[in-house]
Amino acid sequence: MADAAHPIGLSIRNGLKVYPGTVALKDVDFDLHMGAVNVLVGENGAGKSTMMKVIAGVEQLTQGTILMDGEERVFRSTDEAARHGIGIVFQELNLFPNLSVSDNIFIAREKTRAGVDIDMAAQREETRRLLRRLEHDIDPDTLVGDLKVGQQQIVEIAKSLAQDARILILDEPTSALSASEVEILFRVIADLKANGVGIVYISHRLEELIRVGDYITVLRDGAITGARSMDGVDVPWIVRNMIGEASKDFAKEVEHDYGDEIFRAEHISLPNKSGGLAVDDVSFSLREGEILGVYGLMGAGRSELLECIIGQQRDYAGSFFMRGEHLAKRGVSDRIARGLALIPEDRKQDGLVQILSIRENMTLSSLGAFTRGIHMSLKREAETVADFIRRMTIKIASPEHEVSSLSGGNQQKVVISKALMTDPKILLMDEPSRGIDIGAKAEVFRVMRKLAADGLGIVFVTSDLEEVMSLSDRILVMSNGRVTGEFSKDEATETALVEASAMGHAPDHAPSSAFKEAS
Amino acid sequence: MTAQTATAVPRREMDSTSMLLVILKARTFIALILVFVFFAFAAPNFLSTANMVIMSKHVALNAFLAIGMTFVIVSGGIDLSVGSIVGLCGMVAGWLILNGIDLGLGWSIQFNTIEICLLVIVVGVAVGAINGFLITKLNVAPFIATLGTLYVARGAAMLSSDGRTFPNLNGSAEYGSDTFRMIGAGDFLGIPISIWMLIVVGCVAAYIAKRTPLGRYIYAVGGNEKAAALSGVKVNRVKYFVYMFSGFCAALVGIIIASQLVAAHPATGDTFELNAIAAAVLGGTSMSGGRGKIGGTIIGAFVIGVLSDGLVMMGVSAFWQTVIKGLVIIAAVVIDQAQQRVQSRVALQAQAALGK
Numbered sequence: 108m109a110d111a112a113h114p115i116g117l118s119i120r121n122g123l124k125v126y127p128g129t130v131a132l133k134d135v136d137f138d139l140h141m142g143a144v145n146v147l148v149g150e151n152g153a154g155k156s157t158m159m160k161v162i163a164g165v166e167q168l169t170q171g172t173i174l175m176d177g178e179e180r181v182f183r184s185t186d187e188a189a190r191h192g193i194g195i196v197f198q199e200l201n202l203f204p205n206l207s208v209s210d211n212i213f214i215a216r217e218k219t220r221a222g223v224d225i226d227m228a229a230q231r232e233e234t235r236r237l238l239r240r241l242e243h244d245i246d247p248d249t250l251v252g253d254l255k256v257g258q259q260q261i262v263e264i265a266k267s268l269a270q271d272a273r274i275l276i277l278d279e280p281t282s283a284l285s286a287s288e289v290e291i292l293f294r295v296i297a298d299l300k301a302n303g304v305g306i307v308y309i310s311h312r313l314e315e316l317i318r319v320g321d322y323i324t325v326l327r328d329g330a331i332t333g334a335r336s337m338d339g340v341d342v343p344w345i346v347r348n349m350i351g352e353a354s355k356d357f358a359k360e361v362e363h364d365y366g367d368e369i370f371r372a373e374h375i376s377l378p379n380k381s382g383g384l385a386v387d388d389v390s391f392s393l394r395e396g397e398i399l400g401v402y403g404l405m406g407a408g409r410s411e412l413l414e415c416i417i418g419q420q421r422d423y424a425g426s427f428f429m430r431g432e433h434l435a436k437r438g439v440s441d442r443i444a445r446g447l448a449l450i451p452e453d454r455k456q457d458g459l460v461q462i463l464s465i466r467e468n469m470t471l472s473s474l475g476a477f478t479r480g481i482h483m484s485l486k487r488e489a490e491t492v493a494d495f496i497r498r499m500t501i502k503i504a505s506p507e508h509e510v511s512s513l514s515g516g517n518q519q520k521v522v523i524s525k526a527l528m529t530d531p532k533i534l535l536m537d538e539p540s541r542g543i544d545i546g547a548k549a550e551v552f553r554v555m556r557k558l559a560a561d562g563l564g565i566v567f568v569t570s571d572l573e574e575v576m577s578l579s580d581r582i583l584v585m586s587n588g589r590v591t592g593e594f595s596k597d598e599a600t601e602t603a604l605v606e607a608s609a610m611g612h613a614p615d616h617a618p619s620s621a622f623k624e625a626s
Numbered sequence: 627m628t629a630q631t632a633t634a635v636p637r638r639e640m641d642s643t644s645m646l647l648v649i650l651k652a653r654t655f656i657a658l659i660l661v662f663v664f665f666a667f668a669a670p671n672f673l674s675t676a677n678m679v680i681m682s683k684h685v686a687l688n689a690f691l692a693i694g695m696t697f698v699i700v701s702g703g704i705d706l707s708v709g710s711i712v713g714l715c716g717m718v719a720g721w722l723i724l725n726g727i728d729l730g731l732g733w734s735i736q737f738n739t740i741e742i743c744l745l746v747i748v749v750g751v752a753v754g755a756i757n758g759f760l761i762t763k764l765n766v767a768p769f770i771a772t773l774g775t776l777y778v779a780r781g782a783a784m785l786s787s788d789g790r791t792f793p794n795l796n797g798s799a800e801y802g803s804d805t806f807r808m809i810g811a812g813d814f815l816g817i818p819i820s821i822w823m824l825i826v827v828g829c830v831a832a833y834i835a836k837r838t839p840l841g842r843y844i845y846a847v848g849g850n851e852k853a854a855a856l857s858g859v860k861v862n863r864v865k866y867f868v869y870m871f872s873g874f875c876a877a878l879v880g881i882i883i884a885s886q887l888v889a890a891h892p893a894t895g896d897t898f899e900l901n902a903i904a905a906a907v908l909g910g911t912s913m914s915g916g917r918g919k920i921g922g923t924i925i926g927a928f929v930i931g932v933l934s935d936g937l938v939m940m941g942v943s944a945f946w947q948t949v950i951k952g953l954v955i956i957a958a959v960v961i962d963q964a965q966q967r968v969q970s971r972v973a974l975q976a977q978a979a980l981g982k
Binding site: 419440442444456457458459460461462471474475478481485508509511512525529 | 836837838839840842843845846849850852853854855856857858859860916917969970973974976
């Protein structure tokens with residue numbers, strides 16, 4: 108397997124990792140090929156992240172050895188691993204929102220004069236060079252907190268590039284990136300590969316894995332169920348190894364008729380910080396039982412549009428109508444009372460109160476339903492929560508545990524439950540499948556289908572082409588704040604969507620005739 | 627359905643961790659019992675009824691403030707102004723009893739005890755509302771906003787009497803304010819009025835925290851303000867409430883002290899806010915917000931109160947008392963951190979037992 112072109116740079120032998128009460132890795136043998144992309148795949152909780160944490164020195168193996176260049180190594184800290192040329196980009200971003208982009212990239216490795224004075228100019232220059240390599244025009248002095256999630260991920264990648272890592276671990280690097288940004292990332296990966304860097308690539312997007320990978324390792328329940336070179340690997344093979352025999356499909360189509368128009372947005376515009384428009388004159392309508400997919404690149408204004416609809420952004424121009432009634436009052440609680448609900452993109456920051464229990468998180472938006480006067484019925488609350496846990500098939504030990512103890516997929520189900528408890532008429536979902544495993548994804552999509560069949564209107568934002576194509580009844584493409592394309596389910600093609608999503612970024616703003624040609 | 631699967635983890639390990647967790651959770655209570663038992667042996671007359679009554683009166687003052695402070699801290703803020711509100715409210719009460727309100731028309735309005743109390747409470751709540759306004763509408767950090775009102779309220783208290791004490795607040799039977807003294811001196815069924823008030827306020831606060839949406843919102847805002855706002859919680863209203871409630875508690879303390887001393891001094895309540903914060907933290911309230919219990923805070927107030935009174939009775943020097951108090955607070959926070967770790971481990975274990 109280890110042919111001359113791709114020597115093995117690091118191996119794990121008989122790796123066993125036990126957390127209190129659970130075995131995360133069982134007797135794992137893993138080889139990391141240099142100058143190649145080593146793809147790692149498995150459902151959430153299969154042990155991918157644990158294995159990478161072991162390699163990167165975040166965690167230590169309970170038993171077994173890590174070999175590098177034939178020598179046994181123990182990495183007690185990320186520092187130690189970094190000294191051996193191992194860099195990792197975590198799935199959960201580890202950036203300082205209050206520091207600038209260049210400060211973040213050089214954190215703890217500042218370029219200094221005489222060991223004290225930080226050489227800002229050199230750092231800025233280096234940052235610019237790195238970001239140019241990643242084809243992103245981000246000012247090195249921007250605060251990371253002001254960047255969108257996708258841009259932050261780019262910064263995170265730039266940070267490991269800056270460390271000249273020989274082994275680079277990317278844990279779901281594309282989960283927040285749009286198609287064109289993924290392309291850029293792939294070019295960077297190819298470049299690194301050519302320089303002999305060994306890359307470990309973790310993702311839930313299977314097509315992506317097949318495209319980019321040279322070697323594949325599949326994990327299930329902490330054990331490796333398949334490892335081979337990428338030749339001849341196809342999606343069914345991966346899925347079979349990941350989840351056993353039964354393949355899970357995206358939600359099956361349930362045909363149902365659409366009802367009347369339930370929601371309409373007219374000429375919505377929202378200024379952004381740099382003086383332009385984050386959302387530029389967007390209008391659309393939504394019917395009962397319809398799933399409207401909003402596709403677009405990162406920074407296209409999709410999330411901002413949802414923020415306007417839910418009332419989080421108050422400074423927009425234009426108006427929203429629900430069943431013909433104007434939504435005059437701005438503010439989240441009023442919009443929720445009117446029957447809107449948002450599932451935010453960033454679960455950790457915006458979706459959940461991490462230190463509260465699962466129960467308290469689920470009912471946060473709908474406490475009024477359990478309250479008479481000022482008295483809240485804890486019994487009815489617990490019953491409703493139990494009911495939702497059953498319906499959403501959330502795997503938890505107890506609803507009283509902190510929500511942070513759950514896996515990504517289960518956390519997302521808690522967020523969705525919270526939204527559904529308010530009995531919404533319209534559900535706004537921002538990247539609902541971000542960072543959750545394929546099984547949970549299928550369940551989320553099944554729930555979306557069912558809700559639509561029950562007459563809810565759903566607006567969902569995604570940067571995953573396949574997802575938007577298979578799930579939407581109608582697709583809206585946004586680019587640079589504007590709607591650059593609208594397609595019915597039948598007329599949408601991947602090419603048309605991608606072209607429309609790039610349209611707003613053309614130097615010369617194309618008029619709508621160009622969009623007709625594109626579709 | 628999930629309870630049985632959780633037992634798949636080795637039983638003994640689970641049990642010992644849960645035991646540890648129970649002990650850690652009850653730590654403030656255990657600490658209270660320990661200091662109590664210790665002083666019962668070490669300090670003469672500690673267990674006498676007279677001492678108990680005096681001690682509980684001392685504790686009550688701090689406990690009121692600590693209850694208000696708990697809500698503020700749980701919501702993710704801090705209220706440094708409570709000590710000054712105590713002083714200001716005491717002065718307002720004294721002024722009203724001695725002078726009434728002079729409208730400059732040659733006669734003044736005089737009030738009875740109930741009216742005086744209500745007016746004083748309005749003043750305390752109003753200062754809390756100013757805190758809330760500064761923090762929500764003008765976006766001032768809670769620490770700075772309440773530091774500002776700390777000085778303003780203290781200064782106003784000084785100005786009201788040019789720094790002098792309002793003496794002899796006996797009230798007059800003619801105006802119905804002669805009962806003012808009873809708040810501090812009277813008792814009902816052998817228990818001081820101020821303790822009854824503490825019981826009522828404590829129960830109401832615990833009820834709000836546990837059984838009302840407002841209480842849940844306070845925890846949510848402290849845990850993750852952005853997520854709470856996106857869930858439809860009216861964050862500003864919640865913040866207004868916690869600071870106004872804190873002001874309310876401080877006003878009660880101002881009234882009680884003025885009544886107990888039958889005098890109002892503008893420096894009353896100096897550094898009370900620090901004792902209140904200490905009691906809340908001792909009771910398990912997390913300074914980063916989102917966590918804390920009213921019951922824990924009250925027990926925390928008792929630990930501090932019993933400790934300082936007991937040390938006085940033992941004849942320990944005031945300087946050593948301060949040192950000991952500080953050490954107890956530090957120990958409490960260290961143990962709290964340990965509890966958090968154990969607690970999340972238990973939750974993770976149970977989750978892991980589900981076979982994920």
